[in-house]
Amino acid sequence: MKSQGRGGRGNAVVLGGPAGSNLDGGIARELGAELVRVHLRNFPDGECLVKIPQSIRGRDAVIVQSTYFPQDTHIMQLLFLADTASRMGARSITAVVPYLAYMRQNKSFADGEAASISALLKVLYASGVDSLLTVEPHRSDALFAFKGSKLILNPIDRLMDPVSKNIRRPFVLAPDKGSLERARVAATVLNCDYTYIDKERNPVTGEVSMRDAASGNFEDKEIVVVDDMISTGGTIALASRFAYSHGAADVSVAAVHLLMCNSAYNRIRHAGVSRIYGTNTIPYENAVMVDLSKEISELLEWR
Numbered sequence: 160m161k162s163q164g165r166g167g168r169g170n171a172v173v174l175g176g177p178a179g180s181n182l183d184g185g186i187a188r189e190l191g192a193e194l195v196r197v198h199l200r201n202f203p204d205g206e207c208l209v210k211i212p213q214s215i216r217g218r219d220a221v222i223v224q225s226t227y228f229p230q231d232t233h234i235m236q237l238l239f240l241a242d243t244a245s246r247m248g249a250r251s252i253t254a255v256v257p258y259l260a261y262m263r264q265n266k267s268f269a270d271g272e273a274a275s276i277s278a279l280l281k282v283l284y285a286s287g288v289d290s291l292l293t294v295e296p297h298r299s300d301a302l303f304a305f306k307g308s309k310l311i312l313n314p315i316d317r318l319m320d321p322v323s324k325n326i327r328r329p330f331v332l333a334p335d336k337g338s339l340e341r342a343r344v345a346a347t348v349l350n351c352d353y354t355y356i357d358k359e360r361n362p363v364t365g366e367v368s369m370r371d372a373a374s375g376n377f378e379d380k381e382i383v384v385v386d387d388m389i390s391t392g393g394t395i396a397l398a399s400r401f402a403y404s405h406g407a408a409d410v411s412v413a414a415v416h417l418l419m420c421n422s423a424y425n426r427i428r429h430a431g432v433s434r435i436y437g438t439n440t441i442p443y444e445n446a447v448m449v450d451l452s453k454e455i456s457e458l459l460e461w462r
């Protein structure tokens with residue numbers, strides 16, 4: 160795909176996977192590439208069958224498939240698609256996996272535990288994927304096990320576009336030290352101060368507690384909590400309560416991946432979060448969503 164300029168992607172074909180529909184159309188449009196939606200059949204025993212409904216021989220295939228819940232099903236579909244594209248003679252295969260599951264299992268945290276993301280990336284490469292593009296992979300070293308080329312989009316600055324339109328006295332808060340760099344980038348866009356909360360997760364119970372903010376004064380500020388993902392909403396709920404208890408006037412949250420498990424939405428709202436901002440790496444209805452088609456396509460084009 161390197162030699163062709165913007166709007167001239169005659170050879171590229173975007174294969175929209177069963178979990179790719181929130182981004183595949185936009186990416187194909189931005190690339191000026193043909194969009195082919197993959198066919199899917201589910202059998203009574205739970206097995207699935209994917210089908211690429213036309214020839215892709217000699218073409219640069221861009222598979223778009225996110226791996227949100229049910230993660231394992233979406234992962235299998237991705238692997239089947241990559242292997243099929245390879246057998247059908249695609250010239251190159253790029254997997255765009257906007258939300259890459261298992262990123263938080265990036266090492267064995269205890270003896271005998273799987274380093275799941277490492278296993279997944281090895282299989283993905285073996286299935287014929289030459290290049291992998293993903294968005295905000297929790298930690299920058301999470302993709303080390305993938306042997307092909309890697310493209311990472313960190314869209315926290317883009318996520319601040321709608322935030323900046325709704326807020327006048329911003330202050331950016333990272334719910335833990337791991338999110339500090341995101342907070343720095345967000346605060347640069349919003350032109351305001353930022354800090355992080357000293358968060359602790361009990362390794363046995365998984366329970367999270369928040370001790371103190373590293374610096375800053377939340378008094379009368381509109382706090383924007385930034386994070387890579389919202390899963391159960393526990394982290395954001397705690398951060399929100401923490402901010403209000405330190406004088407915040409309002410709390411909103413901006414997170415790249417909205418997994419929103421179980422009753423995450425209610426948990427967050429009950430903690431006083433007034434608005435949720437996210438991106439379309441995962442489809443979700445109760446938030447202000449930022450479309451990343453353009454940013455993903457630009458990354459594909461300029462590699």
Ligand code: R5P
Binds near residue numbers: 386393
């Ligand atoms: C933790 O390291 C992550 O960056 C997120 O803060 C965490 O995964 C969010 O999970 P939950 O919504 O369940 O608190």
